[in-house]
Amino acid sequence: MQISIHAERPDTADAQALIAELDAELAPLYPPTSQHGYSIEQLIREKVDFFVVRVNGEAVGCGGVQFYADYGEVKRMYIRPMFRGMGLAQRLIEHLIAYAAAHQCRLLRLETGILQPAALRCYERAGFYRIGPFGNYPDDPLSLFYERPIGVQG
Structure with a gap:
């Protein structure tokens, strides 16, 4: 099985289908x-x-990082159901962490829903821990917020 993770515009046909x-x-x-x-x-x-x-x-999954002045935020993380359980989400989150570190980002944050236990486990396994709302997010009872400090390469 050959696995690759590459930058791609979100408006390509494959990315649009995943989103x-x-x-x-x-x-x-x-x-x-x-x-x-x-x-x-x-x-x-x-x-x-x-x-x-x-x-x-x-194309089986996607995710992104948006950079702010003092943190990066994981966006639109997804793995197709038939490919879950293969470690692909973990590989993708590790890729996003390494990418953020390579861009001198010291902290990653994310928002996710409370009804996605597999995603919550994935983020927690990757070292993310719960925090309160950040940025422009409302204090939504259906949302959970996470962050993870990251080392800076260089």
């Missing part, structure tokens, strides 16, 4: 007021560095 699947998975779980994920247009406008995970050439 649409993520949105379709989250829609029945959370009301619109609790869905905080960026649209494809927002990902581009906000200059999110976006990555696609491929297995044997097939």
Whole structure:
């Protein structure tokens, strides 16, 4: 099995399909007021560095990092259901951590929903711990907020 993670624009056909699947998975779980994920247009406008995970050439997951002055934020993290349990989410989050460190980022944060236990386990295994709301996020009872300090390469 050949696994690759490469930067890709979020408006490519593969990235659009992955983001649409993520949105379709989250829609029945959370009301619109609790869905905080960026649209494809927002990902581009906000200059999110976006990555696609491929297995044997097939796009199976995605995720990105948006950089702020004092932290980076993980955005639109997703692995297709049939590819879960293979360690791909962990590889992707490790890739995003290394990418952020290479860009002199010392802290990664993220927002996720309370109804995604596998995602919560993945983030916690990667060293993320719970914090309160950050940035422009409201204090939403359906959201959890995490951060993880990271070393800076160099």
